[in-house]
Amino acid sequence: xxxxxxxxxxxxxxxxxxxxxxxxxxxxxxxxxxxxxxxxxxxxxxxxxxxxxxxxxxxxxxxxxxxxxxxxxxxxxxxxxxxxxxxxxxxxxxxxxxxxxxxxxxxxxxxxxxxxxxxxxxxxxxxxxxxxxxxxxxxxxxxxxxxxxxxxxxxxxxxxxxxxxxxxxxxxxxxxxx
Numbered sequence: 001x002x003x004x005x006x007x008x009x010x011x012x013x014x015x016x017x018x019x020x021x022x023x024x025x026x027x028x029x030x031x032x033x034x035x036x037x038x039x040x041x042x043x044x045x046x047x048x049x050x051x052x053x054x055x056x057x058x059x060x061x062x063x064x065x066x067x068x069x070x071x072x073x074x075x076x077x078x079x080x081x082x083x084x085x086x087x088x089x090x091x092x093x094x095x096x097x098x099x100x101x102x103x104x105x106x107x108x109x110x111x112x113x114x115x116x117x118x119x120x121x122x123x124x125x126x127x128x129x130x131x132x133x134x135x136x137x138x139x140x141x142x143x144x145x146x147x148x149x150x151x152x153x154x155x156x157x158x159x160x161x162x163x164x165x166x167x168x169x170x171x172x173x174x175x176x177x178x
Contacts, residue, residue: 002027002031002032002068002168003032003033003068003069003070003091004032004033004065004066004067004069005024005027005032005034005035005069005070006035006036006058006065006069006071007020007023007024007034007035007073008020008036008039008058008071008073008076008077008078009073009074009077010073010074010077011047011075011076014038015037018154019074019096019157019160020036020072020074020077022160023094023161023164024036025161026161026164026165026168027070027164027168030168035061035065037061039076039077042054047102047105048105051080051083051102051105054076055084055087058080058081058084059088062088062089063088067091068092068171068172069090070090070091070093070094070171071084071085071093072093072094072095072164074096074153075096075098075151076099078096078098079099079109081095081111082095082098082111082112083110085112086110090112090115091116091171092115092116092117092167092168092171093111093115093116093117093118094167095117095118095119095120096121096153097121097122097125097128097151097152098128098132098133098136099127099133100128100133100136109136111140113140116170116171117142118143118145119136119142119143119144120145120147120159120160121133121134121147122146122148122150122153122156123148123149124150125150125151126150126151127151128151130146134146145163
């Protein structure tokens, strides 16, 4: 039985952003419930200032959510999804255009160990170098899909949809069926 997906948008974006909206439709078509926190108020604090209140908002949204619980995010949304997974239980992480640090910030990216995850990143990401995200995925044994795209991944939204559908189906099926 499907659970709940919380989709977190990137900075300078909103809950109706193209990737988050597309993945919401995928999850809902598979019977998952979804929510999309609006982080624009937090983002007004700047990149470094937005991180702690974004994490607080996401952890609050995770409390009492149906399980399995998947956190999906793009850019800053991916960053806070991983950090929130350290503070509240979740069952999956779908990370797009992942920054492994926030310029001027004291925190580097991390995520709860043993939580199944998937990284999707653009080879030509001009904001979040692919090397850092790929190193994190390699350390965790996390599958990674690298696309010939930039930070926004706009040329590959259909690929993101298919990959997210596969990720959710695999998560529900369990390791014996993958």
